[in-house]
Amino acid sequence: MASTAPTPAGIELYTMNCGTIAVSDLDIFAVSGDYAGMEDTLTDSCYLIRHPEGDLLWDLGLPAALLESGPQNNPPFTVSLETSLIDQLAQLDLSPADIEYVSISHMHFDHTGQPEAAEGATWLVHEAEHDAMFAEETAEQYQGFTAFETTKFTGDYDVFGDGSVMILELPGHTPGHTALEVKLAETGTVLLTGDLYHRNQSREERQVPRFNTDVDQTLASMDTFEAIAEEEQALVVIQHSPSDVADLPEFPTPLR
Ligand SMILES: [Zn+2]
Ligand SMILES: [Zn+2]
Incomplete structure (x- = not known):
């Protein structure tokens, strides 16, 4: 993390629309019970990082099938999609075959919906996440990931070998x-949270969702993350936060 390598010029970060998630009851987002009965609308964002050595797609959003089916309700969630990653890549004259690397923050359905957008890429995946995805009970739903050439890692992973784009282990x-x-x-360090936090309020209050796999591990990851954010004076983007995402340049304008 504390790389002394100079920041390569020419890295661009594009914010991509990966859907909308209306939540009718936020109770599952806090083991404390503090959010029971509240509702909110989350954005679902994905990111394209263009580096002189290649392109990385970060997160794969909701399934493109939603474009045809329309909004789907599965309480407490109603999910919808306006555009696909493939259509957004086309606006940059890119096709799925042009993408060198793909990585997901984690296995949940709202981050793994469009693997077809990175067809031909090498999938960079934390070993523990890979193992959880391909456990017997869940393997079927990740068939779209089996065609990828796969690089598994533990710890943090330096995507381009120059410290400029780091996948951070935050279980x-x-x-x-x-x-x-x-x-x-120009911007300095940007941190994309994955689902370490879902909402700005949950970051301020250090709330841990009920559906997390490990509460103590989550709190330790929050500590690790906040130390990096502080040290780097980073721009923190909560990927499901409509206001954080709205503060970024609107696609296809990149952050530089
Ligand atoms: Zn999640
Ligand atoms: Zn999510």
Whole structure:
């Protein structure tokens, strides 16, 4: 993390629309019970990092089938999609075959919906997350990931070998949950949270969702993350936060 390498010029971060998640009851987002009965609308965002050595797609959003089916209700969630990753890549004259690397923050359905958008990429995946995905009970739903050439890692992972784009090991939401650190020439360090936090309020209050795999591990990951954010004076983007995402340049304008 404390890389002394200079930030490579020319790295761009594109924010992509990966859907919307209306939540009718936020109770599952806090073991404390503090959010019972509240409702909110979360955004679902994905990111394309363009580096001189290649392109990395971070998170794969909701399934593109939602474009045809329309919104789907599965309480407490109503999920919907306006556009696909493939259509957004096309606006940059990119096709799935052009993407060198793909990585997901974690295995949940709202981060793994469109593997077809990175067809031909090498999948960078935390070993613990990979093992959890392909456990007997869940393997079937991740068939779209079996075609990828796969690089498994533990600890943090330096995507381009120059410290500019780091996948950070921050478990607790899921066994191998990760966040992404990107060092940009103009903006400085950007931290994409994955689902370490879902909402700005949950970050302020250090609330742990009921569906996390490990509460203590989550709190330790929050400590690790906040220490990096402080040291790097980083721009923190909570990927499900409508306001955090709205503060980023609107696609196809990149953050530099
Ligand atoms: Zn999640
Ligand atoms: Zn999520």
